[in-house]
Amino acid sequence: MGLRGVGFLLQCYLVLATGMYFDLGEQEEKCIIEEIPEDTLVTGHFLLEPWDLKALTHSAHLGVTATVKDPNHEVQMSKRYGKFGKFTFTAHASGQHYLCFQTNSTRFSVFAGERLKLHLDVQMGEHSTDHHAVKTKDNMETLENSLTHLIDQMMYIARQQEYQREKEEVFRQISENTNGKVLWWAVVQTSILLSVGFWQMKRLKDFFVAKKLV
Amino acid sequence: MHHQHRMMYVSAGLCLLACLILTVDLTLGLRPNKNIAFTFILPAGTTECFYQTTAREDSMEVDYQVIAGSGLDVGFVLISPSGYRLISDFRRSDGIHMVDPTEDGDYRLCFDNSFSKLSEKMVFFEVIINSQSSIGGAQDEWVDMTMMESTGYKLEDIRAKIDTVYQHLERTRQIQTLLRTFEARDRYLLEDNLWRVSFWSCVNLLVMLAVAVTQIYTLQRLFDNTKRVCT
Numbered sequence: 001m002g003l004r005g006v007g008f009l010l011q012c013y014l015v016l017a018t019g020m021y022f023d024l025g026e027q028e029e030k031c032i033i034e035e036i037p038e039d040t041l042v043t044g045h046f047l048l049e050p051w052d053l054k055a056l057t058h059s060a061h062l063g064v065t066a067t068v069k070d071p072n073h074e075v076q077m078s079k080r081y082g083k084f085g086k087f088t089f090t091a092h093a094s095g096q097h098y099l100c101f102q103t104n105s106t107r108f109s110v111f112a113g114e115r116l117k118l119h120l121d122v123q124m125g126e127h128s129t130d131h132h133a134v135k136t137k138d139n140m141e142t143l144e145n146s147l148t149h150l151i152d153q154m155m156y157i158a159r160q161q162e163y164q165r166e167k168e169e170v171f172r173q174i175s176e177n178t179n180g181k182v183l184w185w186a187v188v189q190t191s192i193l194l195s196v197g198f199w200q201m202k203r204l205k206d207f208f209v210a211k212k213l214v
Numbered sequence: 215m216h217h218q219h220r221m222m223y224v225s226a227g228l229c230l231l232a233c234l235i236l237t238v239d240l241t242l243g244l245r246p247n248k249n250i251a252f253t254f255i256l257p258a259g260t261t262e263c264f265y266q267t268t269a270r271e272d273s274m275e276v277d278y279q280v281i282a283g284s285g286l287d288v289g290f291v292l293i294s295p296s297g298y299r300l301i302s303d304f305r306r307s308d309g310i311h312m313v314d315p316t317e318d319g320d321y322r323l324c325f326d327n328s329f330s331k332l333s334e335k336m337v338f339f340e341v342i343i344n345s346q347s348s349i350g351g352a353q354d355e356w357v358d359m360t361m362m363e364s365t366g367y368k369l370e371d372i373r374a375k376i377d378t379v380y381q382h383l384e385r386t387r388q389i390q391t392l393l394r395t396f397e398a399r400d401r402y403l404l405e406d407n408l409w410r411v412s413f414w415s416c417v418n419l420l421v422m423l424a425v426a427v428t429q430i431y432t433l434q435r436l437f438d439n440t441k442r443v444c445t
Contacts, residue, residue, distance in 0.1 A: 020250045020341065022264045033253040033336065035394065117265075121250070139369060146376045153383045160390055164397065171401050178408045185415035192419060196426040203430050211437060 016047045021119040023051065029102040032122065036091040037163035040124055044099065047119040048083040062116070065102045071095030080104065094163060125156035249384065251340040251391055253281070256288065256327045258334050263324040266341050273314035275342040276323060279395050280307045282402040283335030289326030295319025305329065316343075336402075338395045342388060 024030055036042060048062050062083040070076045070093055077089050091097060103116055256262055268274055280286045290309060292301040294317055301311050313321070327335050 019248075020252075020264055020266045022262070031254065033255065035253070035398065143369075143372065143376075146373075146380075150376065150379055150383065153380070153387070157383065157386055157390060160387075160394070164390070164394060167397060167401070171397065171404065174401070174404050174408060178404065178411060181408065181415075182411055185411070189415070189419060189422070192422060196422065200426060200430055204433065207434055207437070213437075 016045055016119040016121055019119055019121050021049075021117045023115045024048075024101065024103055024118045025115055026103060029100050030118075031098050031100040032120070034097050034099060034122065034124070036094070036097050036124065037159055037166075038091055038094040040091050040159065041088060042091065042097075042122065042124050043086065043088045044120065044122045045086050046081075046084070046101065046121070048103070049117045049119070051115040051117055063104045064118070065104050067098075067100040067102070069098040069100065071097065073098075094166065125152060125159070248343040248345065249340070249388060251338070253336065253338040253395075256283075256325055256335045256337050258330050258332055259328050261324055261326045261328060263322055264339075265320045265322050266343075267320050268316040268318070268343060269345065270316070270318045272316045273312065273344045274316050274321065275310070275312050275344075276301075276339065277310040277392070278308065278325070278337060278339035279392075279399065281336045281338055281395060281399040283330075284333040285330065286335075286399070286403075288335050288337055289329070291322075291324045291326065293322040293324070295321060338398075340388070340391060 022030065034042070044066070046064060046066070048064050050062075063080055064083070064085070065078065065080050066085075066087050067075060068077040068087075068089050070091070072093070076092070076097075077087070079087060081087070099122065101118055101120075250266070252264070254262065266274070276292065278288075278290060280288050285305075286307045287305040288307075289305055290301065290303040291299060292311065292313070294300050294313075296317060296319070300313060303309050323339065323341070325337050325339070
């Protein structure tokens with residue numbers, strides 16, 4: 001178990017190391033926005049490295065604070081990790097979630113302005129990435145694993161489709177709302193214009209009659 | 215000194231172990247497609263860069279779209295590991311680019327919002343990497359195939375079908391992501407429109423009333439003045 005665990009961790013490290021990264025300054029917070037339907041499990045792997053690997057002369061204590069904010073901008077999860085970690089959370093509400101990362105490396109004040117690399121991989125749904133790590137000689141098990149992966153994939157697609165339908169309904173309601181408002185404002189403006197016109201004429205007529213000019 | 219040497223050996227050993235695991239992994243059928251999608255907010259007047267590592271002879275597809283922000287446009291630059299500027303888009307709202315074949319190293323994708331002083335942009339981008347190195351490598355996974363041949367279906371066929379279905383599902387996911395971003399962009403635009411319609415209608419109403427009242431009082435003042443002048 002120990003060796004497999006180490007193997008899995010190393011694999012994650014390597015998969016991350018060939019993935020996408022972006023630069024993170026000291027005490028800088030960068031956020032990723034993810035549109036997540038409710039009750040979806042989200043897994044994120046990240047790896048923090050100094051920008052210039054050869055320039056690492058001291059054992060800096062690198063750390064990342066990962067914060068997850070839900071669609072109402074409330075903090076759902078906020079945890080500190082070392083330089084390599086994995087975080088998971090389940091979205092309670094449908095909508096845009098903000099995944100923010102901030103370094104809290106302690107020794108960096110000495111090297112002001114040094115940048116860090118943050119490798120990031122975010123996955124949604126319950127299919128585990130480590131199904132490749134389970135290699136067996138048994139064909140049936142391999143077949144089963146492949147089929148399970150396919151099923152997870154299809155469930156993810158179906159869930160996203162359902163979410164898309166919900167959002168489209170919201171979109172349609174906003175659209176109808178806008179349409180209704182445009183019509184209502186047009187009617188109100190026309191009626192106010194007409195009534196103000198009459199009021200002006202009446203006022204002027206009374207004024208001129210009072211001034212004995214008419 | 216001794217401690218440093220030992221650390222070096224340990225890290226070299228770990229590296230070797232890591233390389234071994236990666237090689238074994240690739241030959242045992244690591245899926246060839248990698249798909250990374252991010253949505254982020256690009257503040258006004260800034261440039262954000264993302265880096266993607268690729269191997270040789272892969273193909274990489276980058277597509278991006280601006281979802282929110284006035285003007286709905288952003289500049290995009292793609293720089294290869296050797297420093298050449300491959301793609302340079304100036305103020306476009308969406309774009310799809312393909313790089314084939316890719317070099318070994320880190321490609322740099324930069325989004326530029328420096329032309330806008332006030333409005334921040336929400337940008338969605340997706341990087342799809344089709345890796346050539348492991349397509350033919352999944353042969354060793356299925357050992358002892360003779361066992362299943364009696365059923366009439368070769369295991370090889372089943373595996374090929376599963377691979378095909380998997381590729382199609384990946385493509386479905388990618389297209390779904392694209393459609394999702396279109397919908398998000400349209401929804402933000404519509405919400406903006408709703409707010410703008412309400413606001414400007416209110417302003418219109420107030421201006422109308424103010425102008426009507428001003429007209430009447432100005433006319434009355436005019437006649438008052440002439441009356442005073444005349445007499």
